[in-house]
Amino acid sequence: MxxxxxxxxxxxxxxxxxxxxxxxxxxxxxxxxxxxxxxxxxxxxxxxxxxxxxxxxxxxxxxxxxxxxxxxxxxxxxxxxxxxxxxxxxxxxxxxxxxxxxxxxxxxxxxxxxxxxxEMWLGAGKGQKNMIMVTLGTGVGGGVIVNGCPIVGENGAGGEIGHICVNYEEDETCGCGSRGCLEQYTSATGITRLARRRLEKNSSDTVLKKENLSAKAVFDALKEGDKAAEEIVEEFGTYLGHAMANMAAITDPAVIVIGGGVSKAGDILLKYVEKHFKERAFFANKETKFVLAELGNxxxxxxxxxxxxx
The missing domain is CATH 3.30.420.40 (ATPase, nucleotide binding domain)
Structure with missing residues (x-):
C-alpha cells in the first residue's frame, strides 16, 4: 500500500x-x-x-x-x-x-x-482539468488550473485573482499597496465596505445597521428581501462576475469554484455573480459553470x- x-x-x-x-x-x-x-x-x-x-x-x-x-x-x-x-x-x-x-x-x-x-481532484471541480477557484475570505485568494496543473508563474505568484484591478477610479489603497483590486469589493471586508458606503448615502430603507455590518449580515438581509442588501450584492456580483469573465477569456475554464467564508451564503451568491459574468463573457465561455466549493478546510x-x- x-x-x-x-x-x-x-x-x-x-x-x-x-x-x-x-x-x-x-x-x-x-x-x-x-x-x-x-x-x-x-x-x-x-x-x-x-x-x-x-x-x-x-x-x-x-x-x-x-x-x-x-x-x-x-x-x-x-x-x-x-x-x-x-x-x-x-x-x-x-x-x-x-x-x-x-x-x-x-x-x-x-x-x-x-x-x-x-477541489479539482476531490471536490466541486472533480472530473475537470480546467478550473478557476476564487476564495472569498478576509481577502480574496485564487488558483487557476489549466490542463490539470496550477499556473505558478515566474515568481510563484500565478493565480493572484484578488489583485486584478477592477476599478480604475478607486482612491483607497488595497492591502497589497495598489488601488481598485478585486479584494477591495468582494472579500468579506470588501462587502462590508460596499455596505458602509451604501448606508452612508441612505440607511432609512434597510434593516442593516452600521454597528453590526458584515458580509453575512448583508446576505442574510438579502434573503429577507432587503432592497439595500440587494443593491450591495448586485455591486459585489458585478465586480466578481466581470473579473471572472476576463479570467475566463484567458484560461477558458470548464468550471469556476467559489469558496471561502463568504461562499457560506450559498447558491444565492452564485446567481448574482453568474448573471454579471454572462454580461461580459466571451461567447465561448458563456456556459461556464459556477459552483460552490465542497471541501472546506x-x-x-x-x-x-x-x-x-x-
Whole structure:
C-alpha cells in the first residue's frame, strides 16, 4: 500500500492528512504553527509530526510517495519562498529543507493554488482539468488550473485573482499597496465596505445597521428581501462576475469554484455573480459553470497530496 502526506501550513495551525495514493484520506490532524523566531520551528515540527504518524501507523519510508505542502506565500517551482506575511519566514528553501528533515520526496505550492488543486481532484471541480477557484475570505485568494496543473508563474505568484484591478477610479489603497483590486469589493471586508458606503448615502430603507455590518449580515438581509442588501450584492456580483469573465477569456475554464467564508451564503451568491459574468463573457465561455466549493478546510491537504500523486 502506497501513501502520501498533504500538509497545509497556516498562520495559526498546520493541517496534515495521510492519504492513500488512490485518493482516500486515511486520517487528518493538526498542530500549532510556532511562528516565533522567524518560524524556525515550523518545518521541524511538521517533520516530527509526520514521523510520529508513520510510527503510529507502522508505515515505512518506502511506502511513502512523498509530502506535498501548501504555503501562504508565492512559491516557485523549486519550492522556494522569498517572503511570507504571517509565518515569519524570509527566503526559505522549503522543498530542500523538508526533504533533508524527512528523507522523503517533497513538493510545495502556494496555498490557494493547492486548495484549487484539491477541489479539482476531490471536490466541486472533480472530473475537470480546467478550473478557476476564487476564495472569498478576509481577502480574496485564487488558483487557476489549466490542463490539470496550477499556473505558478515566474515568481510563484500565478493565480493572484484578488489583485486584478477592477476599478480604475478607486482612491483607497488595497492591502497589497495598489488601488481598485478585486479584494477591495468582494472579500468579506470588501462587502462590508460596499455596505458602509451604501448606508452612508441612505440607511432609512434597510434593516442593516452600521454597528453590526458584515458580509453575512448583508446576505442574510438579502434573503429577507432587503432592497439595500440587494443593491450591495448586485455591486459585489458585478465586480466578481466581470473579473471572472476576463479570467475566463484567458484560461477558458470548464468550471469556476467559489469558496471561502463568504461562499457560506450559498447558491444565492452564485446567481448574482453568474448573471454579471454572462454580461461580459466571451461567447465561448458563456456556459461556464459556477459552483460552490465542497471541501472546506480540507481543500489544502487534499491539494497538497495531489502535488505528489500527480
Amino acid at each position: 502506497q501513501y502520501c502526506f498533504g500538509v497545509d501550513i497556516g498562520g495559526t495551525t498546520v493541517k496534515m492528512g495521510l492519504f492513500r495514493t488512490e485518493g482516500t484520506l486515511v486520517e487528518k490532524w493538526e498542530i500549532k504553527t510556532r511562528t516565533e523566531n522567524r518560524g524556525e520551528a515550523i518545518l521541524p515540527d511538521v517533520a516530527a509530526s509526520l514521523k510520529s504518524k508513520m510510527e503510529e501507523k507502522e508505515i515505512g519510508h518506502l511506502q511513502i510517495a512523498g509530502i506535498g505542502i501548501g504555503i501562504p506565500a508565492p512559491v516557485d517551482d523549486r519550492g522556494i519562498v522569498q517572503n511570507t506575511a504571517n509565518l515569519g519566514w524570509g527566503y526559505k528553501e522549503v522543498k530542500r529543507e523538508m526533504g533533508e528533515l524527512t528523507g522523503l520526496k517533497v513538493k510545495a505550492g502556494n496555498d490557494a493554488n493547492v486548495a484549487a488543486l484539491g 480540507d481543500a489544502g491537504i487534499c491539494g497538497a497530496a495531489k502535488l505528489i500523486i500527480g
